[in-house]
Amino acid sequence: MKQNMKKWLSVLLLAAAPLVAHASEAGVHLDRAPVNLRDAESLQRGAQTFANYCLSCHGAAAMRYNRLQDLGLTEAQIQANxxxxxxxxxxxxxxxxxxxDGKAWFGATPPDLSLIARSRGADWLYTYLRTFYRDESRPTGxxxxxxxxxxxxxxxxELQGQQVxxxxxxxxxxTGKEEHHISLKLEKPGLLTRVAENGSFDQADYDKRVGDLVNYLVYLGEPAKxxxxxxxxxxxxxxxxxLVPISYFLKKEYWRDIH
Structure with a gap:
C-alpha cells in the first residue's frame, strides 16, 4: 500500500515538475488567478478581450465561434463583437x-492558445500578463x-499603462555574490488605471480584465468541463x-430464503 502511494506521489510530482521549474526559473511568485468557469459574464468579457487583443497574432483553432453560444452569447452578438x-x-x-510573418516579426511564430492554460497554468498566465515592463534593450521595447x-x-x-x-x-x-531583485512600478497610467487622491495608482480594474481573459483561456482548454x-x-x-438502495433491497430479497 505504501509503495503504491509513493509511486503515485512520484508520478504527480513529475507531472508538476515543468510548471514548478518554469516558475522558479524566473524567480517570480505566481499570483492566484481568479478562475471561475461558472461565471458566464467573466467568460464573455474574457472572450471579447481575447478577440480584440490576442486574436490578431494568436489563434485558438480548437474553438469555433458558434461554441461561444454556450456562454450565453447570441450568434448576432458573436458576429458583431x-x-x-x-x-x-x-x-x-x-x-x-x-x-x-509572425516568425519574421517576433523571431518565432506566435503559438495557438487553445491549450495554453493547460500547458502553462492559469496562475502563470495571470502573473505574466501583469508583469510586462519597459525595456528599450529589447526589440519590442x-x-x-x-x-x-x-x-x-x-x-x-494601453489598458495597464507602462511599468518600469x-x-x-x-x-x-x-555565496558572497550580489543579487539583483526586480520589482515593478507603474510610471504611466493606462485606461484601466485609477489614480487615487494621494497620486498612487490602483490597477484593480486591469487585474480584473486580465482575470477575465485568463478565465476564458482556461475555458478554451476544456469548454465542456x-x-x-x-x-x-x-x-x-x-x-x-x-442504485445503492435498490441493490441493497435486492440483496436482502435474494438472501432472505437462504438465511
Whole structure:
C-alpha cells in the first residue's frame, strides 16, 4: 500500500515538475488567478478581450465561434463583437496573420492558445500578463518578469499603462555574490488605471480584465468541463440515492430464503 502511494506521489510530482521549474526559473511568485468557469459574464468579457487583443497574432483553432453560444452569447452578438478574422460563425478562431510573418516579426511564430492554460497554468498566465515592463534593450521595447527576454510585446499596455523596473541589489551572505531583485512600478497610467487622491495608482480594474481573459483561456482548454462535472455529480447522486438502495433491497430479497 505504501509503495503504491509513493509511486503515485512520484508520478504527480513529475507531472508538476515543468510548471514548478518554469516558475522558479524566473524567480517570480505566481499570483492566484481568479478562475471561475461558472461565471458566464467573466467568460464573455474574457472572450471579447481575447478577440480584440490576442486574436490578431494568436489563434485558438480548437474553438469555433458558434461554441461561444454556450456562454450565453447570441450568434448576432458573436458576429458583431468577436468576429474580425472569419466570415462564418461556424469557423474556428484562426489567426489572421501568416505564420511566416509572425516568425519574421517576433523571431518565432506566435503559438495557438487553445491549450495554453493547460500547458502553462492559469496562475502563470495571470502573473505574466501583469508583469510586462519597459525595456528599450529589447526589440519590442518590452520585457517581462515571468518570461525574461520575451519576444511578445505588451499588447495590453494601453489598458495597464507602462511599468518600469526597480532594481534592488542585495548581497547574498552565503555565496558572497550580489543579487539583483526586480520589482515593478507603474510610471504611466493606462485606461484601466485609477489614480487615487494621494497620486498612487490602483490597477484593480486591469487585474480584473486580465482575470477575465485568463478565465476564458482556461475555458478554451476544456469548454465542456462544467457540463462534465455536472453530469458527474448527477451520476454520483443516482448511484448513491437510487442504485445503492435498490441493490441493497435486492440483496436482502435474494438472501432472505437462504438465511
Amino acid at each position: 468577436l468576429m474580425f478574422a472569419s466570415e462564418k460563425v461556424g469557423e474556428p478562431m484562426r489567426v489572421a496573420m501568416q505564420a511566416a 518590452w520585457n517581462n518578469l515571468v518570461f525574461p527576454s520575451v519576444g511578445m510585446p505588451h499588447v495590453l499596455w 523596473p526597480v532594481i534592488k541589489t542585495v548581497k547574498n551572505h552565503e 462544467v457540463k462534465r462535472e455536472q453530469i458527474g455529480y448527477a451520476v454520483l447522486l443516482f448511484l448513491l440515492f437510487i
